[in-house]
Amino acid sequence: MMDFLAQCRAIAGEAYVVDAPADMAAFLTEQRGRFTGKALAVLRPGTVEQVAALVRVCAEHRIGIVPQGGNTGLVLGSIPDASGRQVLLSLARLNRIRKVDAVNRTMTVDAGCILEHLQQAAAAEGCLFPLSLAAEGSCTIGGNLATNAGGTAVLRYGNTRELCLGLEVVTPQGEIWSGLRGLRKDNTGYDLRDLFIGAEGTLGIITGAVLKLYPQPKASITALAALPSPVDALRLLVLMQDHCGASLTGFELMSRYCLDLVAQQFPALPRPFAEAHPQYVLLELSSSESEQHAVGLLEHAIGAALDGGVIHDAVVASSVGQSAGLWQLREHIPLAQAKAGKNIKHDISLPVSLIADFIAATGPLLDAAFPGCQLVCFGHLGDGNLHYNVAPPPGISNDDFLANQDKVNRVVYDSVMAFGGSISAEHGIGALKREELAHYKSAVELNMMRAIKAALDPLGIMNPGKVL
């Protein structure tokens, strides 16, 4: 392997081929600390050409390559396995914003750019790059693209897939595909872009992208609605969309259990309602016109929801600070969960119209199998995406309960599949859900995926052991 590492050093430079265990540790450990992989080396190229040359060397030596951006993934997709025979290839040094085009409403960027920096660069040109998620301060756009990240703006702007017009990719042969097209319409052959997006680095390495920008909204306004049940939350969603169209930019469901947990763990946070309600919906409206327009629209829609008996009560934020306070409640749910102890997490999606039925059907199934277990159910209801987490029954330790993970997953995922849903809405498959994928996908679909993998990466060097 000395020959291999020497070749890598000749390409990337001595300082950027890291093989001292202490220096590799941060790259090899999954962010929640659940797993640490091993690697021959961490490669840190500084140019696309270096990425391509490194891939050619890896191909020559049949060495598996694990691409990594900000290492914020949740499914072990960017961590090498325990064999020590793979290399980790970090895209972090490719972090240049190549071009912002405010008239074409596009931004051409390196894969290693931090998401938050891209949001800021767009804003500096009076535009919005809408992708937004908890890890935005450290995740990279290359990772967002490779995993087709979701986040809080999907209802209005779509997933990362919908925010990308073109890609630059280093193929498993170490060639550079320059697909950095900034076009709204292009029907010239197969859609390779969308094949690489969401492939989690198993078909090639995304090194650059053309991203869509939008006009910056003039105002946003937030409200919290209290309501009896998930069925009513669906009624509210339809009502809000009919009233507000594309101005509805956020619609997050939170159960009473979630907000009670937040209140318990973070007593300093606001409590918007004097009494408790079974369900809550956090609403966000954005206006391309004015704050007055946003307020008028929201008040009108909420009035209709109250009149129609769809909601019990609602609080409308009257300041940016109050808006932030309401969003804090939502964002503190995972933090409160973490403080309360580990639980069994699921990132699932369903047809929006079946969410209430899914919730009604799945709770009893879990309760029958694990009497007294607690559901921490919240998420992006407008996208059909639930974070459906299962906490131990009172009196059972979190660690003991975690031993049931496989059984709990089976109950939840079987129910998801029965309702036509997905076992991974926005987090991807990685190494963590690879067996679940093989369990739930049809043979026809798996065979097509395997045929594509074999066709584009015949040596099997791109992120081996992930997804398929």
Add this chain to the structure above:
Amino acid sequence: MMDFLAQCRAIAGEAYVVDAPADMAAFLTEQRGRFTGKALAVLRPGTVEQVAALVRVCAEHRIGIVPQGGNTGLVLGSIPDASGRQVLLSLARLNRIRKVDAVNRTMTVDAGCILEHLQQAAAAEGCLFPLSLAAEGSCTIGGNLATNAGGTAVLRYGNTRELCLGLEVVTPQGEIWSGLRGLRKDNTGYDLRDLFIGAEGTLGIITGAVLKLYPQPKASITALAALPSPVDALRLLVLMQDHCGASLTGFELMSRYCLDLVAQQFPALPRPFAEAHPQYVLLELSSSESEQHAVGLLEHAIGAALDGGVIHDAVVASSVGQSAGLWQLREHIPLAQAKAGKNIKHDISLPVSLIADFIAATGPLLDAAFPGCQLVCFGHLGDGNLHYNVAPPPGISNDDFLANQDKVNRVVYDSVMAFGGSISAEHGIGALKREELAHYKSAVELNMMRAIKAALDPLGIMNPGKVL
């Protein structure tokens, strides 16, 4: 071949395997009458299972299959070649709307459904299916998906690709892939859906789809603006998007030459302005709130455009009839061209920000090569999509000028590529632009496309001779 046809008849029924030349003629002739292919037979299956069984028989006999929907394509994508050794497989009998789900905002449909019927079915549930194009009365959704059709609503709602959540596909092996998922988020493996969309039937046969629906807008309003140049049209686009956000649903550029042609050929149509202007933009705004809101928004934006000197003049439609009249001007451009005589058509796209530069640079190139030639330049400016058609110089017959087609194409497409554009924005490649594709695509991209084709269709029976 008797054995083959007998097997087909056993599957689809005697009446639905057509091989009498007179009965096949309508299926084998391209809609503009430019080419008539030959076929062993026209197969007209009535179920997805029949499609799959027919594909298996074709695979057994190594017979190429040309899928066809409404036969409205413009690039010879759904017409068999002249060999007489292929079969045409019509999806027209698969025309059932399987389900409309107004809460999930989805519609599950057979591939052979006529686009207009889907628009009507959505409207009956208070929803909008936004795909809209000239052929909507006879094109099918399967064809729209196979060619990733564009149309007049792309600015707001995207291409057909963006309007589809799931597919059902018969593979080249005659298996049925049931990917009819109605999910907004699903990150479980490779994006096969987007691979089949736009593949023009070369990777498999789309038999069903889950389509996205939107809330029906409460009001739409149309205006026609007169302005000095394409540069000003881009300024107007940015201004309108900043003022109106997602309410801007149409933005069509038309040159003076286009409207003069319409006035000449259709003197009964309205002439909105007393004097002529170099360029015109047809604007459409939709409001999810009310007509009053749409009118206020449009008047405010147009006021700002007049104040800023971006436009010379504007006419706002004050009735549905006036709106339709303005759209008629746009829709009559291709009809006026057809009446005036054949010309050399291009369906191109560019980065929106470079459209004015492209127009400024390409006209002189054409004029140098073909002195006095006339440009009929119009299109979906908001999407960067121009219909850039070249008519003969005065005194030269259309037929004589058409002999220059390859040379004209080379000038136009070379310029398109120099500006980072696409030689097929919304019409696809088919058989017509196959050589252009091979000429302009990079080897890296072509090789990936060929590898995917070989992996999924190793016998090469799916729409042979199209795209690749």
